[in-house]
Amino acid sequence: MNDDVMKVIMGLIMEGGNAKSFAIKAINAAKENDFVEADKQIKKSEKALGNAHNIQTNMLTKEAQGEHTEVNLYMVHAQDWLMTGITFKDLAKEIVELYENLNQKNK
Structure with missing residues (x-):
């Protein structure tokens, strides 16, 4: 495997992992009713994707x-x-929206 292919693989792994991490941070922010931060983290996740x-x-x-x-196995893993990053981002958007709706109803 050449270096260019490995750069592609590592780029996909890194950006997918970043997207997932940002999505989790968005959910955690929403749990704390910080919807501005949650939105910021969703946007970061979308940028990584x-x-x-x-x-x-x-x-x-x-x-x-x-x-x-x-x-090869590396490409499949990437x-x-x-x-996984895409799935987490999509679910995080739904969860953040759910927290926002619950927060509005509890006011």
């Missing part, structure tokens, strides 16, 4: 141009981190 999307798009573009990428 945007970065990962750009990495993935570059990889897919190269594949479409005939530059094949070896699929894609798993990306999907």
